Amino acid sequence: MVAGGVRTRKAKKSQNGNKLKLNHQNLADLVSTVTLTAHSFLSDNDLVLLPSQSLTLQTLISSTSHSLSAILSLFPKPSHPLSLSLPQRDCWFHRFRSVSDSQWLHAFRMSKPSFSHLLNILSPSLSSSVPNITPDCALGAAIFRLAHGATYGSVARFFGISPGEACRAFFSVCKAVTGSLGHLFQLRTDSERVVVGFGWSSLPNCFGVLGLASFGIDSDSLGKNGSLMVQALVDSEGRFLDVSAGWPSTMKPETVLHQSKLYVGVEESKELLQGPSYKLSDGCLVPQYILGDSCFPLLPWLLTPYNRVNEEDSFGSAERAFNCAHSNAMGFVGDAFGRLRTRWQLLSASRRWKQECVEYLPFVIVTGCLLHNFLMKCNEPIPDKGASSVVKEEGLAAFDGMVNESAMRIRDALALHLSRVSMRR
Numbered sequence: 001m002v003a004g005g006v007r008t009r010k011a012k013k014s015q016n017g018n019k020l021k022l023n024h025q026n027l028a029d030l031v032s033t034v035t036l037t038a039h040s041f042l043s044d045n046d047l048v049l050l051p052s053q054s055l056t057l058q059t060l061i062s063s064t065s066h067s068l069s070a071i072l073s074l075f076p077k078p079s080h081p082l083s084l085s086l087p088q089r090d091c092w093f094h095r096f097r098s099v100s101d102s103q104w105l106h107a108f109r110m111s112k113p114s115f116s117h118l119l120n121i122l123s124p125s126l127s128s129s130v131p132n133i134t135p136d137c138a139l140g141a142a143i144f145r146l147a148h149g150a151t152y153g154s155v156a157r158f159f160g161i162s163p164g165e166a167c168r169a170f171f172s173v174c175k176a177v178t179g180s181l182g183h184l185f186q187l188r189t190d191s192e193r194v195v196v197g198f199g200w201s202s203l204p205n206c207f208g209v210l211g212l213a214s215f216g217i218d219s220d221s222l223g224k225n226g227s228l229m230v231q232a233l234v235d236s237e238g239r240f241l242d243v244s245a246g247w248p249s250t251m252k253p254e255t256v257l258h259q260s261k262l263y264v265g266v267e268e269s270k271e272l273l274q275g276p277s278y279k280l281s282d283g284c285l286v287p288q289y290i291l292g293d294s295c296f297p298l299l300p301w302l303l304t305p306y307n308r309v310n311e312e313d314s315f316g317s318a319e320r321a322f323n324c325a326h327s328n329a330m331g332f333v334g335d336a337f338g339r340l341r342t343r344w345q346l347l348s349a350s351r352r353w354k355q356e357c358v359e360y361l362p363f364v365i366v367t368g369c370l371l372h373n374f375l376m377k378c379n380e381p382i383p384d385k386g387a388s389s390v391v392k393e394e395g396l397a398a399f400d401g402m403v404n405e406s407a408m409r410i411r412d413a414l415a416l417h418l419s420r421v422s423m424r425r
Contacts (some may be wrong), residue, residue, distance in 0.1 A: 012261075014086035042140045051107050051158075093140050105381070109147045109343045114378040115139070125176035129168050133161060141166050142173030146368060149345040169191065171360070174367040184373040187233060187241040187262075187272065202421045203291070203325060203414075205278035208233040208241050208294040210302065211333030212248060212256075212396065215361060216352035222248055228358065228392055229367055231256050233290060238336040239376055240369040246362030252296040254399055257302075260396030264303055272299045281420070283414040291329050295396040298407045303414065307398050321413035321422050337373075342383040343375075395404075 074214045096107065104112045119139050128133040133141075144150060145166070150158075153167040183189065185270050191207060198206035211234075214227035227249040233242040244260040257263050265272040277285040292302045305326045306319045315323065341348050353361055376382070 012282075014172065026139070041204060044327050051144070053152055055134045055148060055150055090160045093137060094160065097136075100205055106148070108143045109383070110143075110378070114375060114380055115143075117338055117378065120372065121180050122173065122176040125179065126172060129172040129175065130165070133165055133169055137161065138169035139173055143371075144344045145170055146344045146364075146371075149348060149351065150224075155324075161282055170255040171363075174363055176362070177367045177370050181370040181374055184370050184377065185240060185242055189205040193276075194235045194241065198329070201236065201325065201329065202418060203329065204280070204417075205286050205288050206290055206291060206329075207273060208290045209329045209332050210257075210262075210290050210296065212253060212293065212295070213333075214346065215365065216279055217355065217358060217361070218352050219285060219355045219358065222250060229253075229256060230362075231260055231262075232333065232336065232369070233262060234336045236332055237376070238332060238339060239373050240336060240383070243366055243369050245365045252295050254401070257296055274391055280413060280417045282413075282416070284417075286414055286417075287409060289410070291326055293330060293396070294398040296398045297401055297404070298411065300407045300410055303407065303411050304399070304412075306415075317421040318412070318415040324422075325418050339383050340368055340372050343372065 006312050051293050072151060091355060096103070102111045104110065106113060108115055110118070115234045119136055122139060123135040130138045138157055141161065144158060145152070145155050152163040152166040152170075155161075158167065161169070186194075187208065194207055195205060198204075198208075211232060213230045213232065215230065216225070216227045217228050229246070229249055229251070230245040230246040231247065232240055232244075233252075235241055242262050244256070244262065247256045247259075262272070273288040273290070275288050277282075277287045279285055287300060289301050289303050292304050292309055294304050294306055296302055298304045303326070305323045308315075347365060
């Protein structure tokens with residue numbers, strides 16, 4: 001009886017083991033079939049799907065495959081291995097080059113002619129810096145990462161290169177852009193156009209609007225909500241005229257200003273804003289100036305809004321007129337950064353960068369700003385700034401240092417001018 005009982009238990013155990021193997025094999029076959037089907041769908045439709053859709057599907061497939069493979073590794077090995085291989089095809093970019101122009105806007109945030117124009121400008125630099133990759137592939141890989149915030153692994157799969165090559169291509173393109181397109185920061189070369197643009201807003205002799213934007217960094221030295229700040233001067237059309245990037249959020253805005261090339265160009269080398277003053281209707285002279293946020297100091301060439309010292313204080317019509325015009329003009333800075341973040345998802349407001357990115361993030365931001373200006377020059381459609389791409393800079397207290405009396409007189413004269421203009425409308 002005992003021997004028979006042992007044999008019965010052994011038989012049941014063997015049957016259970018066979019069922020487990022069968023279930024394991026069926027699960028392996030199911031995983032293989034489903035994953036291959038998803039891969040096949042992606043491979044057959046990657047020129048029809050939007051890149052953002054392909055990236056999402058690619059991430060889901062990869063994540064699911066890894067998770068299920070980990071689960072299956074807990075079971076006995078199947079009689080044949082799990083196969084997830086697909087027939088080899090030319091990479092996405094090689095096949096994409098022949099598609100319609102409208103698809104280029106989705107993939108690279110620019111038309112095919114603009115891409116070709118940019119390629120012609122950057123090819124000499126790219127040919128020497130990434131010799132193992134064709135210039136068009138290197139440029140495409142870099143712009144694709146910038147446009148979609150794609151990982152180097154994803155970029156590598158789309159462009160038929162290794163992740164290391166994708167990384168080298170990205171930084172080679174950033175270097176080529178900053179070296180070849182730096183002239184598109186046009187504060188020194190296109191001031192007449194800038195002044196005319198602000199003239200339409202009744203802001204005579206205005207050379208731009210100065211503001212700050214932040215890009216989140218997870219760094220112990222910068223605190224829980226630390227970031228790198230970017231000081232930017234923009235025109236009335238949303239072009240970047242001057243960009244100073246990479247300042248830690250622990251630094252005061254006035255310190256950032258004093259250490260920027262813009263400040264040096266005005267205060268020390270006297271290269272900027274040294275042109276003739278504008279004569280207002282009442283005979284007052286207004287020198288060349290820019291408008292700045294209240295976190296900056298009031299200077300003869302940097303006009304900030306009127307601030308209430310006490311809650312009981314009230315503004316007169318001139319102060320209200322100036323603050324209204326100032327607020328509208330400051331919107332150009334927010335719009336410029338909003339469109340920059342919308343066009344280049346790698347710089348989106350929701351993204352937080354790692355500590356090791358602190359050194360090269362400013363380099364990437366300047367690249368994005370120059371490409372933004374380049375595409376405006378090419379008359380590419382300006383992207384609508386999404387709600388998620390516009391971040392109001394908070395925690396920047398109004399400057400409370402010494403008040404420049406000459407700057408106050410200039411601001412008062414301009415405020416009176418704006419008040420008269422608003423009364424005539």
